[in-house]
Amino acid sequence: MLVVSPIFVIAAENEIRPDEIQFRRQATLRMVFDANQQIPLSSLRPAKVLDLDLMHPEMLENSTVSWKENNGRLIGTASAGGGLSQRWVGSFNPFATYDLALDSLEGDGSIGLCFTHAANNDALTAECLMKGGKPDAIVWTVRAKGKQVMEKSWPVPAASSAKNLTLRVQMSAVGVNLFLESSEKSTLVGFSDFSQYLDLRERKRVQAMKFSVRSKLSAGAKVSIKEVSSYLSPGTGQADIRAITNEEGAPLLDDGRLWFTMTLRGRALPHPLQGVFSLNPSVFDLRFEGVIVFDMNDGLFRNDLASHIFRDTKSGEWRGWTTGFSALGEVGRAETKEILAIRSIKDPRRGFSIMKATSMGLVGAHEDPHGIYDQAAGKWRILLCEHGKIYRAGMWESDQWDRGYTRLAGPVEMDSTGTMIQKFGEKRYALFGSADRKIYIRTYPDLEPAGELKVDMPPWNDNNGTRIWPSVIPLPEGYPAPYIALMMDRVNVLGMPKPNWTYGALYLYHGYPSKAD
Numbered sequence: 001m002l003v004v005s006p007i008f009v010i011a012a013e014n015e016i017r018p019d020e021i022q023f024r025r026q027a028t029l030r031m032v033f034d035a036n037q038q039i040p041l042s043s044l045r046p047a048k049v050l051d052l053d054l055m056h057p058e059m060l061e062n063s064t065v066s067w068k069e070n071n072g073r074l075i076g077t078a079s080a081g082g083g084l085s086q087r088w089v090g091s092f093n094p095f096a097t098y099d100l101a102l103d104s105l106e107g108d109g110s111i112g113l114c115f116t117h118a119a120n121n122d123a124l125t126a127e128c129l130m131k132g133g134k135p136d137a138i139v140w141t142v143r144a145k146g147k148q149v150m151e152k153s154w155p156v157p158a159a160s161s162a163k164n165l166t167l168r169v170q171m172s173a174v175g176v177n178l179f180l181e182s183s184e185k186s187t188l189v190g191f192s193d194f195s196q197y198l199d200l201r202e203r204k205r206v207q208a209m210k211f212s213v214r215s216k217l218s219a220g221a222k223v224s225i226k227e228v229s230s231y232l233s234p235g236t237g238q239a240d241i242r243a244i245t246n247e248e249g250a251p252l253l254d255d256g257r258l259w260f261t262m263t264l265r266g267r268a269l270p271h272p273l274q275g276v277f278s279l280n281p282s283v284f285d286l287r288f289e290g291v292i293v294f295d296m297n298d299g300l301f302r303n304d305l306a307s308h309i310f311r312d313t314k315s316g317e318w319r320g321w322t323t324g325f326s327a328l329g330e331v332g333r334a335e336t337k338e339i340l341a342i343r344s345i346k347d348p349r350r351g352f353s354i355m356k357a358t359s360m361g362l363v364g365a366h367e368d369p370h371g372i373y374d375q376a377a378g379k380w381r382i383l384l385c386e387h388g389k390i391y392r393a394g395m396w397e398s399d400q401w402d403r404g405y406t407r408l409a410g411p412v413e414m415d416s417t418g419t420m421i422q423k424f425g426e427k428r429y430a431l432f433g434s435a436d437r438k439i440y441i442r443t444y445p446d447l448e449p450a451g452e453l454k455v456d457m458p459p460w461n462d463n464n465g466t467r468i469w470p471s472v473i474p475l476p477e478g479y480p481a482p483y484i485a486l487m488m489d490r491v492n493v494l495g496m497p498k499p500n501w502t503y504g505a506l507y508l509y510h511g512y513p514s515k516a517d
Contacts, residue, residue: 015425016513018441018472019451023485023509027284028459030505031234033097033168033179033186037288039232039351042090042211046225047072052087059086059116059212073103074225076111078217085215086114089228092209093352094173094200094301095273095291097233099181100213100225101166106133107221113169113228114214117205121146122198125214126169126178130221134162138178138189144197154190156180170235172271173201173303186236188495191267201300201326232352234275234288237265237502239488240418241471242370244276244349245310247319247401249372249421249428251473252311256280257287258473259349260486263305264291268499269328274305276349281475281484284508290350294322294342294357302326304340304357308370309348318344319401321369321382322357338363339384341402360403367391368469370420372428373401374445381445383419383430386411393419393432395445409447414440418469431470439470454514455485459507465490472511483511 031037044056046069064083065076076085098113105111112127123143129136135156142150160180168179168186174195179186200206213228240263243251252259257278264275274292279285294302302324309320320342327335339362344355362369365387373380380401385391394410415435421428421444428444431453437460439453453470460466471486486508493502 015427017451018422018424018429018431018453020514021454021483021511022514023453023455023483023511025457026508026510028505028507029284029286031238031286031288032236033181033233034288037234039288039290041093041096041230041232043227043229044074044087044089044213044225045227046074049074056087056089059088059210060084065215065217072226076215076217076223076225078109078219078221080219082109082218082221083216086212088210088212090211090230092206092211093230093232094171094206095232095293095303096171096230097235098169098171098211098230099166099228100128100168101227101229102128103163103224103226104133105130105135105162105223107218108132109215109217109221109223110139111213111215111223111225112139112167114212115209116212117209119208120144120205124176124194124198126167126176127214127216128156128165128167130162135160135165135180138167138180140176140178140190140192142192142194142197149197150192150194152190152192154178156189157187170233170266171200172266172273173301174199174270175267177267188493191496193270195270199300201302203299203301206301232288232291233264234277235264235266235273236493237491237504238262238275238277238506239265239469239490239504240306240368241469241486241488241506242306242308242420243471243473245308245372247310247312247373248375249310249423259289260471261292261307261309265502265504267496268501269325271303272305272325272501273303274307274322278349279486281473282479286506290348290353292348292353292355294326294340295354296340296357300326301354302357306368307342309342310371318346318348318355321360321371323367323369324357336363337365339366339369339382343402358402360405362396362405368417368419371401372421377445380405381408381421383421383432385416385419385432390415392416393430393442393447395430395447397445408445412440412442412447415467416440417467418471420470420472422472422474424474431472433466433468433470435465435467437466439468455509459487459489459505465503481510481512485509485511
């Protein structure tokens with residue numbers, strides 16, 4: 001039985017203003033395809049396969065590559081005239097990461113991963129070309145309706161070894177990032193967008209697609225495979241941290257853990273994905289729990305993000321708001337980025353979840369909605385970043401959680417990001433980050449100046465951007481600090497072209513009343 005408890009607010013006699021709290025950095029980490037954070041989807045593990053043709057059948061007729069298991073490796077060799085093979089591994093998820101872990105290569109040929117829609121004769125393929133037993137290049141090809149419409153090639157980094165090398169394909173439905181991993185370090189090799197040919201957000205298309213390992217070997221060539229797998233991953237950077245709450249904005253403490261939505265950053269704006277994480281707030285054990293995609297009843301899996309999700313205590317339904325970044329998918333549809341209302345009967349915090357999404361009239365490319373039900377006012381209120389020449393925080397209100405919003409206060413005068421409404425004791429405040437190296441505090445709901453957040457060792461420096469999310473949470477008695485803040489930096493993955501929004505690392509802060517110093 002699900003037991004979800006709101007964090008108890010600080011008692012009224014301990015009333016404190018947020019600008020009187022000193023936050024000090026405790027720890028930092030960046031998840032970069034962390035193996036212990038993977039959520040498995042499918043795999044080919046040679047030592048566990050008793051009947052290869054039954055579990056992982058050959059997809060090509062008259063394949064001339066022979067396969068056998070030896071010491072936990074799948075060994076492929078070609079006949080005298082060379083050979084081609086394509087072995088089924090699992091189904092296809094357009095937001096998953098796919099790994100081909102190689103033990104060794106001999107001779108000439110290629111080994112890679114292929115994603116196919118047989119009925120349409122569509123295929124997307126990532127291959128490692130090998131010459132003389134060494135990796136030579138990474139090649140990405142797209143075939144649509146039987147015709148090759150794209151081919152890109154990148155040289156393999158000079159230091160790449162032929163042994164213990166992993167080819168990694170990070171899918172984002174409208175694009176792909178290609179990595180090579182060696183000694184636990186992932187190096188970006190290539191990237192591509194292909195939505196003008198194939199939109200992998202289409203639900204019916206995805207349901208019919210397969211994921212396979214593909215090899216093309218010259219005579220005498222041999223490939224040794226350790227494992228092939230697909231999984232949900234936190235990727236290379238995490239950002240836009242927001243607690244999952246009840247309808248009044250109290251963060252949920254379920255099974256001793258806080259729950260957060262975070263953006264799994266891809267490359268540019270069409271590529272991110274909404275992730276879910278949990279944290280025991282007495283330590284720093286962030287755990288990747290799942291991803292959420294959104295359904296606007298148009299046949300697409302939509303990768304919208306910067307969401308605030310709450311559990312409605314009366315209905316038990318999971319509801320909230322998200323930013324319609326999937327409108328930037330560049331697939332020829334006339335769409336508008338807007339704030340969307342989202343809902344789900346299923347608990348969306350674990351695994352792969354789909355939440356219904358509908359327009360709520362907040363059109364205008366606004367971002368970062370954070371809402372609460374104000375019981376005293378009898379109103380739903382949302383603090384968001386209003387789009388203009390710059391993004392600026394504004395307060396909106398309605399009688400309904402999912403429609404009918406009008407502006408109540410703002411927008412403020414300064415650049416804003418990561419808006420949030422939070423209680424300190426019995427009083428609510430509005431907080432948001434900014435480009436000017438400050439985290440602003442405003443009164444609720446009228447957004448009058450109320451100071452700045454005090455942060456020792458903030459998640460920025462002279463070389464890196466400062467538009468971060470405050471993500472401040474009060475805690476009940478018994479925890480090491482009465483407040484925590486979970487923030488991110490804006491350091492991008494090296495080698496990505498601009499626009500490159502692949503940040504960032506995560507930072508934990510403890511907050512104490514400054515008068516206690």
